[in-house]
Amino acid sequence: MNAPPVKPRGVFNIFSRNPTVxxxxxxxxxxxxxxxALLGLAMSVAHFGYGVAIENNDTGLPATTDEVLLTTSLxxxxxxxxxxxxxxxxxxxxxxxxxG
Incomplete structure (x- = not known):
């Protein structure tokens, strides 16, 4: 059994031998x-376009606009x-x- 590649070049060498993987x-x-990305977009449209409240799991209260913006951006x-x-x-x- 071979050791896994450590450098990116080794990974590309493995992929070049079997490119389908x-x-x-x-x-x-x-x-x-x-x-x-579509999930983030849907959350943004729902919250900012339609006013759907998104709950903050830590506090149980609706999330602020900044929290929703950060979450959807991430x-x-x-x-x-x-x-x-x-x-x-x-x-x-x-x-x-x-x-090749």
């Missing part, structure tokens, strides 16, 4: 990131980060596949 990971990241930004990472991983793996 890397492409599946990239696709999963993009789908999951899209869903997370959800949207984190989701878009995963979409971007999945896109670049997919692009890198497809680039290795074509040149």
């Amino acid at each position: 890397g492409l599946r990971i990239a696709r999963t990241w993009m789908v999951a990131g899209s869903l997370i 959800l949207g930004g984190g989701g878009l980060l995963f979409v971007t990472l999945g896109y670049f991983l997919r692009r890198k793996l497809l680039g290795q596949k074509r040149s």
